[in-house]
Every structure is written in structure tokens, then in C-alpha cells.
Amino acid sequence: MDLKYEIIQHEEIEQCRDLCNELMTFQKSKANLSPELFDNMNFDTRMVPSIKNALHNFIVGVKDGEKMVAYVYSNISPKETYSNDFATFFDLSSVSKKNVGCLSQFFIKEEYRQYGIGSKLFNMSMDWLKQFDDVEDYFIFVSNGNDNALEFYNRKGFSVSHMILDGFITVLRK
Template sequence: MDNITIEWVTDGNIEQCRELCNELMAFQKSKATIAPDIFDRMNFDTRMKRSYESALESQVIVVKDKGIPVGYVFSSIDRVENKKVSYPDWAPSKDPETSKGFYPDWDALPDKIGCLNNLYLRDEYRAMGLGSKLFALSMEWLESFPDADLVFIYVSNGNDEAYDFYLSRGFTFSHDVFGGFIKALYKYK
């Protein structure tokens, strides 16, 4: 663990997460029981980069081993009004009548929400407590925004380990997204 560093991206250089994000999409595809082929349309450019660039605020933290990225967490603050009826290009269905989107049908959603978008570590780094550390750093940042009281996490279908991880940290199931392709979890600050 002597060579492990945790670094905040302060210069906008999220390109260092490209390979890791693409590995995450492949990992999610390998776990998926619903529409695994959809992950072929999901990659660094369509998921992380697009979300990073459109967010009001973003935070990326990278875990490195001897200077080489081996994991990361990406979190953001977004406006719900801009995304309430939007569907990403990779979405399995874009029909609001048959496919519930990212946000629940609650009567009142806050204007701004926090989102833990991606948390990924390569296999050999998963039993070192780094995932818990990245999660804690992400939550600390998300909770620092006084006008964003609600945090969402979206877990791909079949990734039961991640789903259970977030439930054990106080998150609650909200709804299925795109017919169960993704499970939405939420937590109020």
C-alpha cells in the first residue's frame, strides 16, 4: 500500500479515467442479466465525459498505484429540471410511457441533486478498503452542497455486490430505471 495515492482531479483532466471507465462498462456488461448488449453503447465518452461536462459541479478522485490509475470515483451536482425527461443515447428505451427514467415520480423533487456516478476499482485493489474510502470522500463532497439535499446512485442490473454495498451505507431503493436495466437508490442528507 506504500505506492498507493489518492488524488483529486483539479485541472479537469478526466482523460486519465478513460480506460478505467471502459473497464467499468465491461464489468457491468459481464454482470448484467437485462440487456447486456446495451453496455456496448456505454463508454467513457457517452457516460463519464458527457456527464462531467454537463454537470453543474463535478468531482473526480483517482486512486493510483505507482502513478498508474487503478480506480476512481466520479460525483456530480445536477439540476433535475434539465434531466427530468431526458434519456441518454444508450438508453434501452426512450418512451416515457413504457420506460421510467432516472428520477422517481415523486410529487416534489428538489431542484438540485447529488449523484455518485461511478465508483470503480480494478479487481486486485478491491479488498484494500479503497472502495469505502472513495465512497466516503464522494459523500463528504456531495454533502457539502447545502442546496442539494438528495443523493442518487444508479446501480446496473446484476451488480448485486454494489447494490448491497450502497444499501449497507444508508441508501434506499427508489425505483427501476429503463425497466430494471438500472436500480436507483437514494439518500437524504
């Protein structure tokens, strides 16, 4: 393996298209509640709008040679962004500042898991998020059935806050 970690500018997000779509397929395969909700979720409906609506974006891709094998996408957004037609992700009054940090998308191809890539990407994201003085609350939203992700984030200091959409998404907070 010849792994390279690269910060991806939002103008270059097309590099993440295939992995983002793989993430949606993976989440659907794990879901035991309403997997059909993933049918309309893909790069164009999830990542592109999120990047456009965020105040600040941070994307790191991992390549093995020229092949993209993992990515993480985090953002800083106004808290109101998380109350929309799809769901209200948290009680807006529970957030004292006007912006929140979110580790929004995280995917590693299966054959590259267990090599420390996840921890490195997670740490890079948290370091980036913590540089914003106007943010005190950090969120991660985990789709139902993805118990490995929940365990990973718990080990990293995030706690389950609540569930939304009748358990479809678990909200973690730090």
C-alpha cells in the same frame, strides 16, 4: 502497494478513460438484462457528457505508483438532467430542491478490492456532496447484475427506491 488518492480536475479526466471503459465492460459482464445496452457506453458517451452537463464535478483517482487503479466520480446536477432520451431516472416532483447529488461512477480494479479503497472513496464523495446546501436528495444508479455494489451501498445507508428500464437499472436514494 503505494496508494495515492488524488482529486482530478475535469480538464484531466483523460486519466480516467481506461478505468471508465473497464467499468462499462464490467457492468456488461454482470448484466443479466439487456447487456447489449452497454455496447455504446464508454468514456466518451458517459463520463464526458456527464461532466459537461453537471454544475459541479468531483473526481478522485487512486494510483498505485503511477498506475490508476480506482476512481469515483460524483456530481451536482439540475434534477431535469435525469429525464432524457435514455430514461427518466426518478419522479422529478419527488425532489424538492432544483439540484440533486449523484455518485455517478465508481470502479476499483479487481485486485485492489477488499482493501478499504471503496469505503474511502465513497466517504470522500459523500463528504463532497453534503457541502452543497441546495441539495437534499442523493442518488446512485446501479446496473442490473451488480449485486455486490447494491450490498455495498445498502451498507452505506442508501436504499433501493425503484427500478427503471424494466429492471436494467436500480435506483438507490438517500
